[in-house]
Amino acid sequence: MTHPDSAARDTAAADGQTEQRSRSRESRPANGEVQPAVDHGASEPQSAGGRPERQGQSGGKPVSFNNEVDHERLSMTVTDLDLWYGDYQALKSLDIEIYSNTVTALIGPSGCGKSTFLRCLNRMNDLIPSARIEGRIEMDGRNVNAREMDVVALRRRVGMVFQNPNPFPKTIFENVAYAPRMHDIVSSRRDQEELVEQALRDAGLWDEVKDKLDQPGTSLSGGQQQRLCIARAIALRPDVILMDEPTSALDPISTAIIEDLMVRLRKDFTIVVVTHNMQQAARVADYTAFFHLGEIIEYNDTATLFETPATTKAEDYITGRYG
Amino acid sequence: MNTTTTSLYRRRKRLNQLVMAACLVATGIGFLFLFAILFTLVSKGVGSISLSIFTERTRMTGGGLGNAIWGTLVMTCVATVIGTIVGVAAGTWLAEYGGKRKMAKVIRFINDVLLSAPSIIVGLFIYAVVVVPMGNFSAWAGVLSLTVIIVPVVIRSTEDMMQLIPNSLREAAAALGAHRWWIIVRVCYSGARAGIMTGILLGFARISGETAPLLFTSLNSNQWNFFQLNNEMANLPMTIYQNMTINSFIPDLVSLAWAGALILTAAILILNIAARYFSRQRS
Ligand SMILES: Nc1ncnc2c1ncn2[C@@H]1O[C@H](COP(=O)(O)OP(=O)(O)O)[C@@H](O)[C@H]1O
Numbered sequence: 001m002t003h004p005d006s007a008a009r010d011t012a013a014a015d016g017q018t019e020q021r022s023r024s025r026e027s028r029p030a031n032g033e034v035q036p037a038v039d040h041g042a043s044e045p046q047s048a049g050g051r052p053e054r055q056g057q058s059g060g061k062p063v064s065f066n067n068e069v070d071h072e073r074l075s076m077t078v079t080d081l082d083l084w085y086g087d088y089q090a091l092k093s094l095d096i097e098i099y100s101n102t103v104t105a106l107i108g109p110s111g112c113g114k115s116t117f118l119r120c121l122n123r124m125n126d127l128i129p130s131a132r133i134e135g136r137i138e139m140d141g142r143n144v145n146a147r148e149m150d151v152v153a154l155r156r157r158v159g160m161v162f163q164n165p166n167p168f169p170k171t172i173f174e175n176v177a178y179a180p181r182m183h184d185i186v187s188s189r190r191d192q193e194e195l196v197e198q199a200l201r202d203a204g205l206w207d208e209v210k211d212k213l214d215q216p217g218t219s220l221s222g223g224q225q226q227r228l229c230i231a232r233a234i235a236l237r238p239d240v241i242l243m244d245e246p247t248s249a250l251d252p253i254s255t256a257i258i259e260d261l262m263v264r265l266r267k268d269f270t271i272v273v274v275t276h277n278m279q280q281a282a283r284v285a286d287y288t289a290f291f292h293l294g295e296i297i298e299y300n301d302t303a304t305l306f307e308t309p310a311t312t313k314a315e316d317y318i319t320g321r322y323g
Numbered sequence: 324m325n326t327t328t329t330s331l332y333r334r335r336k337r338l339n340q341l342v343m344a345a346c347l348v349a350t351g352i353g354f355l356f357l358f359a360i361l362f363t364l365v366s367k368g369v370g371s372i373s374l375s376i377f378t379e380r381t382r383m384t385g386g387g388l389g390n391a392i393w394g395t396l397v398m399t400c401v402a403t404v405i406g407t408i409v410g411v412a413a414g415t416w417l418a419e420y421g422g423k424r425k426m427a428k429v430i431r432f433i434n435d436v437l438l439s440a441p442s443i444i445v446g447l448f449i450y451a452v453v454v455v456p457m458g459n460f461s462a463w464a465g466v467l468s469l470t471v472i473i474v475p476v477v478i479r480s481t482e483d484m485m486q487l488i489p490n491s492l493r494e495a496a497a498a499l500g501a502h503r504w505w506i507i508v509r510v511c512y513s514g515a516r517a518g519i520m521t522g523i524l525l526g527f528a529r530i531s532g533e534t535a536p537l538l539f540t541s542l543n544s545n546q547w548n549f550f551q552l553n554n555e556m557a558n559l560p561m562t563i564y565q566n567m568t569i570n571s572f573i574p575d576l577v578s579l580a581w582a583g584a585l586i587l588t589a590a591i592l593i594l595n596i597a598a599r600y601f602s603r604q605r606s
């Protein structure tokens with residue numbers, strides 16, 4: 001049974017994940033080319049075609065893909081990542097590989113370290129004095145986590161969108177032009193205008209704001225503000241965009257728009273999204289990692305994880321028995 | 324049940340009216356004093372206000388207040404400039420770097436003490452550490468004691484205003500690859516500017532009327548002193564004080580004092596209104 005968007009969204013929200021299980025991955029052919037994901041096909045999920053096979057045992061051990069990923073380009077590879085807040089260990093020996101031009105969802109109960117992990121990927125935890133991080137996060141052969149890593153350069157390549165929309169108290173135009181100007185990517189007014197328009201178009205906001213670019217970004221609705229924040233992030237043309245529960249403060253319609261946006265954006269960007277909403281993960285994510293108490297219990301392509309979770313913890317969480 | 328809720332409602336309404344009335348009375352008393360002060364100052368001082376009061380120096384009998392107004396302006400401005408640089412830097416450190424560190428807590432405590440320190444103690448301190456070793460009263464000493472008074476005001480308002488900037492904005496900028504200094508200057512200052520300006524203006528108004536710290540430091544004089552900060556410098560509060568006390572037998576000087584008091588009060592009133600205007604602009 002197919003679920004063209006909103007109708008299915010509602011039923012799915014009502015009766016659990018059964019609707020979502022049929023999320024097909026056929027729209028992403030094995031040659032790595034990504035088509036606009038309007039695929040809500042009805043076929044069974046296929047783990048053939050070189051797609052990474054699940055490796056989880058139900059022992060609660062961290063799981064990672066070790067299969068051949070010939071058709072997928074790796075964006076970030078995390079090995080043995082530990083994080084402590086003071087004496088409290090919030091992340092325990094994480095291993096995960098993030099693939100380019102995919103949407104990867106991080107799910108799990110509250111407080112299990114999803115945000116903490118996400119913030120490791122662009123070193124935002126540097127801002128927290130008590131945080132101590134060990135392990136390796138490799139991106140293009142370099143360790144993001146290394147002391148000598150240029151954090152500014154890193155954050156140009158790894159953008160972030162926060163749970164609560166946080167546009168600067170400036171005009172819509174300024175919000176988008178802000179970072180490119182800060183990094184001296186553009187200077188002339190014309191270049192700025194071009195770049196702002198492109199970013200706003202990519203974020204699906206252009207038509208709504210093109211006549212009021214000089215109005216404050218904070219005057220927009222919550223959903224528009226969040227898309228403005230996405231535009232602000234993609235104006236830098238990063239490789240990776242991290243999103244921490246980007247829709248949890250938004251209404252259902254805005255949520256649907258941003259979900260579509262995520263699926264569209266993976267053509268150009270790698271997206272890692274934390275979500276509380278399992279239907280959302282099922283709808284937008286190619287891969288999903290299940291976090292529990294600071295560990296990655298299970299990581300697999302979304303359809304497999306949701307249909308045949310290997311661990312009881314993941315199964316319980318997904319079926320709503322706990323979380 | 325209906326009757327009890329109505330009676331409860333009535334009781335609340337009566338209480339509300341009572342409190343409102345009390346507030347009105349309190350406000351009325353406040354206004355009464357303000358207008359009484361203004362009325363006294365205007366009725367006694369406006370008669371002797373003329374152009375010459377701004378252009379002539381104080382003499383043994385009469386003259387003007389030009390040198391005192393100038394002296395107050397110079398010392399207040401120099402102290403405000405130094406106080407702004409020191410105070411904004413310290414306030415920024417407290418808000419952005421200090422956090423919960425022990426050092427920051429100590430500084431905050433000392434700052435609170437300074438904020439409420441009697442100004443005559445400040446004057447006495449500068450007298451002991453600057454005037455006595457240097458061997459003479461000087462405008463620099465006056466500037467220093469005024470600086471000691473304005474710095475805590477600026478530190479406090481800077482820190483408070485910086486802390487009003489939501490952390491989410493700092494994070495947003497950091498996530499876009501902004502350096503720390505960029506975040507402070509372009510995100511925090513640009514948001515806190517109005518509040519910090521307000522604090523500086525209020526501090527300026529406060530020190531422009533301070534008498535006690537100048538008593539032992541810049542002293543006062545009858546002469547014009549434009550930029551000789553190593554010498555004594557005339558100033559309005561001291562002139563008012565001297566004319567009203569030791570010189571009170573000379574009617575010309577007494578009316579000069581009233582005029583000076585009016586000018587000072589008007590200036591402070593205007594500064595306060597300007598400060599209000601600035602803080603309005605923020606929201
Ligand atoms: N700044 C911090 N200082 C100390 N502990 C923190 C901090 N941030 C998060 N934690 C703790 O780390 C754990 C993981 O938090 P978080 O990553 O925010 O979880 P999630 O996003 O999955 O809900 C929680 O137990 C939380 O209390």
Ligand SMILES: [Mg+2]
Nearest residue numbers: 114115116244
């Ligand atoms: Mg979180």
